[in-house]
Amino acid sequence: MNDFQFYPTPRSLAERAWAKFQNSEFVRVLEPSAGHGDLAKAAPRDYYRWRRDIPVDCIEIDLDKHPVLREEGFKVVGVDFLKFSAGAHYSHIIMNPPFAQGAAHVLKAWDILWDGEVVAIINAETVRNPFCRDRQRLVSLIEKHGEVEFIEGAFSTPEAERQADVDVALVYLRKEADASELADAVLEDLIRDRTSGEETP
Numbered sequence: 001m002n003d004f005q006f007y008p009t010p011r012s013l014a015e016r017a018w019a020k021f022q023n024s025e026f027v028r029v030l031e032p033s034a035g036h037g038d039l040a041k042a043a044p045r046d047y048y049r050w051r052r053d054i055p056v057d058c059i060e061i062d063l064d065k066h067p068v069l070r071e072e073g074f075k076v077v078g079v080d081f082l083k084f085s086a087g088a089h090y091s092h093i094i095m096n097p098p099f100a101q102g103a104a105h106v107l108k109a110w111d112i113l114w115d116g117e118v119v120a121i122i123n124a125e126t127v128r129n130p131f132c133r134d135r136q137r138l139v140s141l142i143e144k145h146g147e148v149e150f151i152e153g154a155f156s157t158p159e160a161e162r163q164a165d166v167d168v169a170l171v172y173l174r175k176e177a178d179a180s181e182l183a184d185a186v187l188e189d190l191i192r193d194r195t196s197g198e199e200t201p
């Protein structure tokens, strides 16, 4: 068996995770460690007045799981999330990454997002025991931009397809676009355009 740490999210925990989002304008959602889509499938149904499902894109490192995700109707947009960079157009990221790499995955989600929200189910230890730089950065992001709820035994209930004796941290982060970054980028483009225009005979 591979060591991708496949623990499907139990339905009640998945619904609790979706309920953490504060912005209900789901433009496009990313599930970057999607497994068989258990978390993605718990997206609120009939959310829009015109009854369109929330659009969820999936990434999953285990290629054997891709056919299942496609059969469920999800678009698979990547394999290894830690090497993924095209995240700026997502309005929401929801995730239950491998427990051993929780901080790295949440930080990656934060870094690729332009303006949006992240909800992550991670091992509570990742937040409670911030011994490394990644964990410290995550704790600091939670303090500045979000909140965390601890849940005991979320993967030990009979509902869990694969049981694990862990407490989880349900992390919520809100990232707001940095308008000054945008202004700098526009200015750089203008300068580049002007310079290359001057070079054109």
Ligand SMILES: C[S@@+](CC[C@H](N)C(=O)[O-])C[C@H]1O[C@@H](n2cnc3c(N)ncnc32)[C@H](O)[C@@H]1O
Residues within 6 Å of the ligand: 004, 005, 006, 007, 008, 009, 032, 033, 034, 035, 036, 037, 038, 039, 040, 059, 060, 061, 062, 079, 080, 081, 082, 095, 096, 097, 098, 099
């Ligand atoms: C704890 S399971 C959760 C599955 C699914 N998110 C759910 O909630 O049911 C973690 C999943 O992440 C996948 N995974 C591990 N490392 C990954 C990576 N670097 N990029 C994308 N997926 C990864 C594993 O194969 C596994 O399916």
